[in-house]
Amino acid sequence: MEEQQSLPPHVLIFPLPLQGPVNSMFKLAQLLCYSGLHITLLLTENIYNRLVLHTDITSRFDHQFHGLQIKTISDGLHDDHPREGSKFMEVFESLRTKTKMLFKDMLTSDLLCDGGRRRRVGCIIADGILGFTCDVAEEIGVPVFCVRTISPCCLWIFFCLPKLIESGEYPFKDDDLDEPIRSIPGTETFLRRRDLPGFCRSGDLEDSNIQLFEIEGQENSRGYGLLLNTFEELDSPILNQMRTICPNLYPIGPLHANLKKKLTIENTSSRSSSSSLWTEDRTCIDWLNNQLPNSVIYVSFGSVATMTNEQLMEFWYGLVNSGQRFLWVIRPDSIPGEDWKTKIPADLAMGTKERGYIVGWAPQEEVLAHPAVGGFWTHCGWNSILESVYEGKPMICWPYFLDQQVNSRFVEKVWELGLDMKDTCDREIVEKMVKDLMVVRKDEFLERANHMSKLAKNCLMEGGSSYSNFERLVKDIKSLSDKV
Template sequence: MEGTMKQTSKLGRRLLLFPAPFHGHLNPMLQLATLLYSKGFSITIIQTPYNPINLTDFPHFTFCSFHNSLLESYSKSPPPDTVTVISSMDTCCEAFRDCLSQILRETAAADTDTDGCKEHIAALIADPMWKFVGSLTASINLPRLVLRTGSISALLVYLSLPSLREKGYLPARDNNLDEILPELSPLKVRDLPLEWPHHLLETFVRETETSHGVICNTFEELESYATAQVKRSLPIPIFPIGPLHKQSPTSDTSIWAQDQTSITWLNKQTPKSVLYVSFGSVATMSKAEFLELAWGLLESMVPILWVVRHGLIQGSEVNNSLPEGYLDMLGERGHFVKWAPQLEVLSHPAVGGFWTHNGWNSTLESICEGVPMLCQPIFADQDMNARHVSDGWKIGMKLEKGIKREEIARSIRKLMLEEGEEMRSRITALKEKATLCVKEGGSSYTSIERLTSYLLSF
């Protein structure tokens, strides 16, 4: 155990939170922890050695860090693909059990407070990627909720996979990829997680279905249909309380240092002129794809702020991958960083578009800042998110023809110069709904109040 138990909460309740060790999962869990701490709960975070949280950023939380040799080895060298890391998470079961037992012992041994009351652990909130947590908590009668860090629309798809197989949509065939799924419109067969191992998705679903409730980083006005369908499918409470980053800002658990020259450069650009390009913390592309992307950006003639992080290009570094003379040709029209303060960038008046992989956090952040998107999904739920952005909410454009420089340049100009205003009008309306939903009386505000009461019932 790192640190000691902080003083008991105002409510006499402690919550345990167990995030999956990925950037896009850690941040929402820490935002949730900050929000619940503000409601009076004490917070203990259980974490692994892979992408560890900087404890000094969260002095008001208690941390229990356990060791796992496999995840430790991944943290010291370029990690394998995401699916391999997720599969290796199964090896953490015994270490997690020991960590949980230690927390329970220390809580039981803790002194009473000045009122003679003893704090108790109300519940554990876990990422459903941890497939062993449900059975462990059930064996000791510890209530468990899950935090859904992706969209609720994607959760509806995962719940629908057996039905899609029964109806013949899966396995997918070359002649049905462009079929729209009637129950899941505007999704097409090609948008489903076709390459993602379905046994992992079935694990996520099982851990969700057997929990005491699902906390979702979304808001009802954005995903009303999916929210209603999931509520019908699951006999447990559903709490859409997002966008979490709007109501519980935390220190960013960024894996890399954020380059503030992003903002300095943006300050010199004209309003709505810059395309921000970032594909998240884990996506990779081939050197050939990277070169097509680079030439497409150059030919678009649009100012660009481009995040080229370590590991983006398979087996290369950016300095060795850019065409000779590229930086001279781009000149002052472009700026490269290894990692950017994304929320600051998206809220900057110079930014007029976001070329994104459509991870759910990036998608939500773009909506909340009213920035239309150019969508290039890469894996997992990103194809589904991109389809909702382009064909559902109509607040962006999906690159349907692959990474080809001519298509890239044409799409950028279309987003930034031709159709951007219509998309910006629609996304501004969603931005206003995202702002209102977390204010008193709003849908997410009300859902948070329900969640607080529910946790106090344990």
């Protein structure tokens, strides 16, 4: 027992099996590893297999992070079962019903102890939507921290769903999506129906999404604390609202920049290990190297969003007609069932050859940090927004699902960092917004983005808000682990 106690505390991290949460939790795992903790990162087998296929992640961890081990667990579905987009609720249900017992068995065995070279797990950090992890933690007497990798503004709306229903504002009484929402504290002056998560438009209280997210406030308050990938200076008003339900918050973001800073201090490779579920095409960096500063708009709709061929054409014509240079990520599965490469009109092909570059996937953090990039047309995933904020890049927002509808409204109306294009797919609007961002209002947006970028960088400096919150987190983990 004494020998075990002399070892570092052992923390298990269990992310939601989607690109965004996995990406964030890899960074958190590495940061905690640098703080002298032993980390087990628990991934579903499907996610792990995709990472091995597309990255060198295991070999890089072996060399850089000796205290970090990766373990896998079944999500309960067959290998060929679809897991993204609209099918993710099936993954979630399978995790809840089939993975829970596997998770408990893993924690109560010696499987994670690495032959006695690690303590038993003394602390769990799990995605707050995976409520069964809190059940198991309570059963075996291990402290648990919840973590949410979506935006705090969307999480706050989830917390307020019961109030939204009780007030009678939801379900909507008519089809006017521009009707203001008044019953969510802190957002009364700018939030509209169309800015709520997309599943709210169904108007069905029995919708599985409504039932899942309606209890977010209860679930996330079960842990010792709630970890958030944001910083006080960006989200202070919303964080103060959230503290009425979850008093012990740890805003420790932007996580990607927090890790990058740590890697620099440790004289390690400046690029953290990739956790992308797609193979990155680095030729786009060579192309950017030949462009003028702030001359390129980077376009990427993330790892899940899809579009129709008609939408693709409207976006493409808008980009080409804007006359601006563009780097566009079009994933192999972006247009389901369509072989778009064989149907490119001649004028688009010529315009792209002159001013554009298209890849299947890009090293996004590196792209956004590139001086040639002057704007970002994004789906508004939370990782993408934070990366854009940190690098001082204004945004055009075309949200797809979940927190993205809320995020896009905050980008335009609260943070004033760009333009919200939700519910729109028209080449003339695309052309106008690209011109506004990159030419007409370029100086205005860059000034605001540069200001927010400085705040994001300052929060990670010694004594900064995220720096201090992370130090507090490590201290609390060590203290709680020693009591197990």
